[in-house]
Amino acid sequence: MTCTPAPILITGAGQRVGLHCAQRLLDEQQPVIFSYRSERPGVQALRERGAVGVFADFSCEAGILAFISELKTHTDSLRAIIHNASTWAAETPGDEASAFIDMFSVHMLAPYLINLHCADLLRRSTPADIVHISDDVTRKGSRQHIAYCATKAGLDSLTLSFAAQYAPRIKVNGIAPAMVMFNEGDDAAYRAKVLAKSALGIEPGPEVIYQSVRYLLDNPYVTGTTLTVNGGRHVK
Numbered sequence: 001m002t003c004t005p006a007p008i009l010i011t012g013a014g015q016r017v018g019l020h021c022a023q024r025l026l027d028e029q030q031p032v033i034f035s036y037r038s039e040r041p042g043v044q045a046l047r048e049r050g051a052v053g054v055f056a057d058f059s060c061e062a063g064i065l066a067f068i069s070e071l072k073t074h075t076d077s078l079r080a081i082i083h084n085a086s087t088w089a090a091e092t093p094g095d096e097a098s099a100f101i102d103m104f105s106v107h108m109l110a111p112y113l114i115n116l117h118c119a120d121l122l123r124r125s126t127p128a129d130i131v132h133i134s135d136d137v138t139r140k141g142s143r144q145h146i147a148y149c150a151t152k153a154g155l156d157s158l159t160l161s162f163a164a165q166y167a168p169r170i171k172v173n174g175i176a177p178a179m180v181m182f183n184e185g186d187d188a189a190y191r192a193k194v195l196a197k198s199a200l201g202i203e204p205g206p207e208v209i210y211q212s213v214r215y216l217l218d219n220p221y222v223t224g225t226t227l228t229v230n231g232g233r234h235v236k
C-alpha cells in the first residue's frame with residue numbers, strides 16, 4: 001500500500017518562481033498547498049493539477065494568522081514550507097514607512113509566524129524542511145531597495161535562528177538568488193545593465209531555484225545554510 005506524502009506548502013505561487021516550483025513539485029507527484037493573493041491563470045492551473053490554493057494577504061498579522069488557520073483545515077502535516085512570497089519595492093517618496101512595514105510583514109513576520117505556528121505540522125513528517133527564499137543583495141546592501149534588502153537580511157537571520165531552534169527534526173535553509181527572471185516591463189537597457197553584473201551574464205529562469213529547493217529537500221546534512229544562486233556576481 002503506497003501512502004500519500006505530506007504536502008509541501010509554497011507561498012506566493014500564483015506566478016513566476018513560485019508557480020514554476022509548485023508545477024515541478026506536482027510533476028514529481030508531490031502534493032502541494034500554495035498561497036496566493038491575486039487570482040491569476042497560474043492559480044487556476046495549479047488547482048486543475050490538484051494543488052490546494054489558500055488565499056493569503058501577508059501584509060498584516062491578522063492576514064497571516066487567518067492564513068495559518070485556513071491552512072490547518074486542509075492538512076495536519078507538512079513535508080516542507082517554502083517561503084517564496086515577496087514584494088520588491090524601491091523607496092517610495094512620502095510612503096516609505098508603509099512600504100517598509102509591508103515588506104517587513106511579507107519577508108519577516110509571515111515566515112516567523114508560519115514557522116512558529118506550523119512546526120507541529122512539520123514534525124509529523126520525516127524529513128521536514130523550511131526554505132526561506134531571500135536575495136543575494138543582502139551580501140552588500142542596495143541603494144535602490146533599502147527596505148527590501150533590510151527585510152530580506154532579517155529573513156537570513158531567521159534562517160540561522162530557526163535552524164538552531166528546530167534541529168534535528170526540521171532542517172531550515174535559505175536560497176539567495178540574484179536576478180533569475182526579469183519582469184515584463186524591464187527594458188533592454190535595464191536588462192543589459194543587470195546581465196553585466198554577473199560573471200555568467202545570463203537570465204537563467206526559475207528552474208535554478210527549483211534545483212536549489214530540490215538540493216535542500218534531499219540533503220540530510222544541510223541546515224542553517226543559505227545557497228547563493230547569483231551567476232557569480234561576487235566574483236565579477
Ligand SMILES: NC(=O)C1=CN([C@@H]2O[C@H](COP(=O)(O)OP(=O)(O)OC[C@H]3O[C@@H](n4cnc5c(N)ncnc54)[C@H](OP(=O)(O)O)[C@@H]3O)[C@@H](O)[C@H]2O)C=CC1
Pocket residue numbers: 011012013014015016017018036037038039040056057058059083084085086087088106133134135136176177178179180181182
Ligand atoms: N525574480 C528574480 O529575479 C529574483 C527573485 N528573488 C526572490 O525569489 C522569490 C520569487 O521571486 P518572483 O517570482 O520574482 O516573485 P514575485 O515578485 O512574482 O512575487 C511572488 C508572489 O508574492 C506574492 N506576494 C507579494 N506580496 C504579498 C503579500 N502582501 N501577501 C501575500 N502574497 C504576496 C504575490 O502574490 P499575488 O501575485 O498573488 O499577489 C506574488 O505573486 C521572491 O522571494 C523574490 O524576492 C530574489 C532575487 C531575484
Ligand SMILES: Nc1nc2c(c(=O)[nH]1)N=C([C@H](O)[C@@H](O)CO)CN2
Pocket residue numbers: 085086087088135177178179180181182183194
Ligand atoms: N519579489 C521579487 N523580488 C525580486 C524581484 C522580483 O521580481 N520580485 N526581482 C529582483 C531583480 O531581478 C533583481 O535581482 C535585479 O538585480 C530582485 N528581487
